[in-house]
Amino acid sequence: MKLTVNGTPHEVSVEEDMPLLWVLRDELGVTGVKYGCGVAQCGACTVTLNGEAVRSCQVPAADLEGAEVTTIEGLGTPDNLHIVQQAWEKHQVAQCGYCQSGQIMQAAAFLSQNPNPTDADIDDAMSGNLCRCGTYPRIREAVKDAASMLQGA
Known part of the structure; x- marks a missing residue:
């Protein structure tokens, strides 16, 4: 294959x-x-x-x-992080970090489809990605921030 x-x-x-x-x-x-x-x-x-x-x-x-x-x-790369990775770092989302690659990939795919999401859109799109550390408020803020960066705001 x-x-x-x-x-x-x-x-x-x-x-x-x-x-x-x-x-x-x-x-x-x-x-x-x-x-x-x-x-x-x-x-x-x-x-x-x-x-x-x-x-x-x-x-x-x-x-x-x-x-x-x-x-x-x-x-992204260490020298050229994807916008979602930049937002994750800025908002210090990760704690243990285990779920974060899946969270980031979900967020990046979501924002490629919906670059101007509401909080409810974000919560819905990210609801299937679990975080045992409970960083959901920071995840939402990072996704909102990434959306703003994508729009050049």
């Missing part, structure tokens, strides 16, 4: 039912994507697949031929 991960083409030979999460972590060594629950309930494994946020623990390898996958490693 051929797919592109963070702009780099790859060819992998795996079982068709292997989840994208394990293709990324075990086959390609992309470890920014985290295992949380394995049943798409926590959002720790969120990546974008062809531009849409997905739970990588539930996407079978059979669906990946020709796919474009972006993980936290491909969103």
Whole structure:
């Protein structure tokens, strides 16, 4: 199977039912994507697949031929952070950090679809990403700030 991960083409030979999460972590060594629950309930494994946020623990390898996958490693660089990463840093969102790559990927995908969200829009879009540290108010503020930066405000 051929797919592109963070702009780099790859060819992998795996079982068709292997989840994208394990293709990324075990086959390609992309470890920014985290295992949380394995049943798409926590959002720790969120990546974008062809531009849409997905739970990588539930996407079978059979669906990946020709796919474009972006993980936290491909969103920005240390010298050129994505706007959402900049907002996360500015608002000091992360505590333990385990869920944050999934949170950031969800937020980036959401803002690409809705660059001018309300608080309710943000809460709805981010509701499937759990944070055991409870940083939800800072997450909302960071997403609002990122939206403002995207609009040049």
